[in-house]
Amino acid sequence: MRLSFLCHEFPPTGGGAASALDHFTRVLVKRGHRVQILTIGLGAKTLRETLDERQIIRYGVGRRSMLSPTTTELLRSYWALRHRSKRDLAEFKPDCSVAFFAFPAGHALLKQRRRLTGPMAVSIRGSDIPGFSKKRWGLFQWLQPWLVRPVLEGADRVFANGETLATLTRAFAPHIAVTSIPNGVDTQQFSPADRAVGAHDGPLRVLSVGQLIPRKQVALLLAGAALLQRPLEITLAGSGPLEEPLKAQAAQLPPPIKVHFCGHTQREAMPQLYRAHDLLVHLSGAEGVSNVALEALASGLPLLATPQALGPEFVGSRGVMVLHDPNEAALAEALLTLDSQRQRLGQMGHEARHFAERFDWQRAAAQFEAQMSRLWLA
Known part of the structure; x- marks a missing residue:
């Protein structure tokens, strides 16, 4: 045709x-x-x-x-x-x-x-x-x-x-x-790193990808991180009208928590960006079937996400931890759990890749x- x-x-x-x-x-x-x-x-x-x-x-x-x-x-x-x-x-x-x-x-x-x-x-x-x-x-x-x-x-x-x-x-x-x-999702372009996620001695490396707009709820990620009593590295890949307020919020976080704003990232750089992290936090208040979620899963990256960020297509994926009541305390608890259980995080990464291959x-x-x-x- x-x-x-x-x-x-x-x-x-x-x-x-x-x-x-x-x-x-x-x-x-x-x-x-x-x-x-x-x-x-x-x-x-x-x-x-x-x-x-x-x-x-x-x-x-x-x-x-x-x-x-x-x-x-x-x-x-x-x-x-x-x-x-x-x-x-x-x-x-x-x-x-x-x-x-x-x-x-x-x-x-x-x-x-x-x-x-x-x-x-x-x-x-x-x-x-x-x-x-x-x-x-x-x-x-x-x-x-x-x-x-x-x-x-x-x-x-x-x-x-x-x-x-x-x-x-x-x-x-x-x-x-x-x-x-x-x-x-292109499972050849987006593929896992050579080693399992979380298999290192450093802080948990958290990634958020998307426009810096209210619907993406990036401020909630920073607020939850503020309650975490341990080192954490957060990368925010995206730009938007909330960038300056989010930078001000990040500046108030405890010293062990580092936030990197990398702005709008070119498509060809995304596979390596996913592979350089341990977890994607996806807190959007509304999505269809998200490219970001599928790309992260295909890259062997577990997801911590709201139900609204995923949709019914993701039900049953063992590579996803769903935050049913997205609030600061619940988010901090989930981050602490995943950081404390690195072996579980690695298994979630394996399951994430397996699940993404359906799409x-x-x-x-x-x-x-x-x-x-x-x-x-x-």
Whole structure:
């Protein structure tokens, strides 16, 4: 099939959804499909390239932010995906088109003539569905249902990154059929270190990966660490509006606790970053199937996480310790337990890798392929 994908972010911009789109489309090309990606680049210049046999067009709208776009940048992205994509869709002639995020890409794709797009699918990624994160839309929260509902109703297929997002989508639009296709992970790129996690005499090495925003609850990690009466090394990989307040909080921690802010980390550096740590603490208040969680598990890194950061796909993993009541004391107790039981931590790392091997991009691509093939043939 000839497949067009629309998304307002694609590496190097964006976060988990952009990374998922990158991995997903690479696999689809290897499975024999022709792929076009229409997205938004940095700066004002539109760039066209062929990357790993995918046609990638990055519309220039003056975007400056590597991660979350500003409201103005998001609206410009919508305009570009809605209007500037027409010519590129007409030239590519897709058999089917897929929007990553109901807005802006889904709404932009909905406004195109079907003779340009072919059958249309939308993939729900998280912040695009009402009920996921109220703070993400800010003052425009009231507008979100009006933008998202027609996309769900107009799409020929609705996918969601995991059962948590599928459930939210069904709650918002009960009459819409939603298929859960969770993210996968590249288990060759993300692999364990040569020695077991925790197999050293130094402090426990804790990693947190994600934007420094309220939903990720990084402040809770630092507050819990403050109660721990032993040395601890914490690495925060990410950037965001809470960086300065978190640095101020870290400066007040007891001397044995060291916090390293390494900022936004390039994708190619992530495998080694995971392997250099003993534990991933993932306290997000809402996620689909998290790339970070899967990458850490594939790297043999145990997880200490909230239920909201994981979803039902992770139930039963012995590489995960779930913090059912995420508070400072409970977090400190969990860190103390894992630090005191290094052999158990190492076994959790082994189980983490074994569990991650269930999640494969080939499997996700095969699910998607089956759905879109039926739609195309119909």
